[in-house]
Amino acid sequence: MNILILGATGFIGSVVAARLAADGHAVTGLGRNPGRAQLKQPAIGWLQADLSHMTKPEDWDELLEGQHVVVNCAGALQDGLSDDLAATQTDAILALFAAAKRSRPLIVQISARTAGPAGDLPFLATKRRADEALAASGLPHLILRPALVLGRNAHGGSSLIRALAAFPLMLPLTHAESPVETLSVDDVAEAVSRAVAGNLRGDVVLAADEALTLADLVRLHRQWLGLPPVRVIALASWLAKPVTWLADVAGLLGWRSPLRSTAMTVMSEGVRRAKAEGALPATSAAATLAANPSGVQDLWFARLYLLKPLVIVGLSAFWLLSGLIPLLVPAQASTHFLPFMPEAAATALTIITCLIDIALGAAVLVRPLAKRALLGMLAISLAYLAGGTLLEPALWLDPLGPLVKVLPSILLTLTALATLDER
Template sequence: MNILILGATGFIGSVVAARLAADGHAVTGLGRNPARARLKQPAIDWRRADLSRMTKPEDWENLLKDRHAVVNCAGALQDGLSDDLAATQADAMLALYAAAKRPRPLIVQISARTAGAAGALPFLTTKRRADEALAASGLPHLILRPALVLGRNAHGGSSLLRALAAFPLALPLVHAESPVETLSVDDVAEAVSRAVAGDLRGDIDLAAGEVLTLAELVGLHRQWLGLPPARVFSLAPWLTRPVTWLADMAGLLGWRSPLRSTAMTVMSEGIRSAKRESGLGATSAAATLAANPSGVQDLWFAWLYLLKPLIISGLSAFWLLSGLIPLLSMERASTHFLPFMPEAAATALTLETCLIDVALGAAVLVRPLARRALLGMLAVSLAYLAGGSLLEPALWLDPLGPLVKVLPSVLLTLTALATLDER
């Protein structure tokens, strides 16, 4: 069969794409940035597309030609600079259903449980709008509602589980007693495979039979990472509001933190399924983790995951302050250049370098600009080191170490570049 997968570069989508390709289907994967996926999975025909801009039926017509099935693995948690929930999860899907009226491919929608405390939030209202439109469309379809999905890789909530599990000495958790059902990402791929084969239709919840508390699930991940047991400290939700607010602000700048308010609202009541009978099996959390033994890279990931926002914000503060502080005393700051140029030129050069520092410190906070900002930080740092070494080598012996301090900044910038990608 000829199958189109939306969100094929994501955590679930990449596994579904690999499974359907292994089943012998011709798979086309859609993603915003498929360049790396094209290298990792060359058997798949990769297309670049942004669902938030595909909100009219004509945007889908060419993509749907000769398709037998469309699998929607795309989604977002919360509106922000990188995500438009209404466009991606609702408008684009309604346009897809309208365009699919004539070719009538099977539509598999990876959705979520849309009732409960978070049911009124845009994350679930847009999902529900798409689900209801699909159910009423008359198209052959499967709406699959998995619980918390675990796998060899991690993204979003599963990444946060690993990071919390690696916390030193103790495990500070909010909603520690909230019930959580899980399943393996391979279970989702199996369900999609069966739907494509014609075995599944309708609206199905998918979860393993066990219900764990969040504390128990984090404990399982800690054991999986090879760390000794640690005491759980249950935190009152109000204590985490500053963190949630910061995560929401980061979302507006394009960062997709699992600590945003939508995720916290969902976790306040837990992640449960409706237990509809589907005839599908699902793998427990312990069995999922046991099937994928951890390596040292998983421990590094867990530790670095929570350090990453601190590294980015620390670099931002360093560059902003290095640019703003000299502006308070331009005359003094420009003295380094006076032996080599006139006073007016020295002042102008000082102002220029200050503005460059401030621009880089601000740009690194914006997710679409972060990589270019980090590369700019490296280039400017090396220029400062080279210029200082040539023009005023005595600065290396300065007690305040203005050149020496650039070196750890360079290392921190390299660390940020190495951990920047999310998938």
């Protein structure tokens, strides 16, 4: 069969795509940035598209031509610079359903539990509207409602659980006793495979038949990472509010933190799925982790995950202060240029370099600009070292170390570049 997968570059979508390709189907993956996925999964055809711009039925006509199945693995947690929930999870998907009525492919919708007190959150409300439209469309369909999905890779909530599990000396948790149900990402792929084979339709819950607390799940991941047990420190929920607020601000700048308010609200209720007839068996958390033994790369990832935002913020502060402080005393800051140019030119050059530093320090906080800002930081740092070495080599011996201090900044910038990718 010809199968189109939306969000095929994501955590769930990439596994589903690999499984369906292994089943012998002709799979086409849709993603915003599929270049790297094309290198990793060359057996799959890849198309670049942004769902938030595909909100009319005619936007889907060409993509749906010849497709027998469409699997929607796309989604976003919260509105921000990088995501538009209404456009991505509702408008685009309703347009897809309207266009699909001509050829009537099977639609597989990867959804979530949309009922309950958190159901009014935009993340769940937009999912629910798409689910209801699909159920009423008359199209052949399957709506899958998985619990917290675990796998060899990690993304979002599962990344945060790994990071918390690697926390030194203790496990600081809010909502430590919240119930969490899980399953393996391979269980999701299996359900989709069964649907494509014609053996599964309707509205299906996916969760392992076990009840863990968040603390249990984090301890299990700590054991998986090969770290000794430590005490869980249950934190009051109000202590997490400043972190959640900062994560929401980061979301407005394009960063997709799992500590945003939507995720924390859902976690306060627990990640549970109402048991229903037709619920499929799923793999327990312990079995999922045991089937994928951790390596040192997993430990590195877990330890670096919470350091990454600190690295970005630290670099931003360093460059902003490097630009702002000299602007307070431009005449004094320009003294290094005076042996090589007139005073007016030295002052102008000082102001220009300060503005560049400020621009880079601000730009690195904006996710779509972060990579270019980091590369700019490297270029300016290397130019500064080269210029200082050629024009005033004595600065290497200066007690305040103006040139020596650039070296750790370069290393921190390289670390930020190495950990910048989200998936």
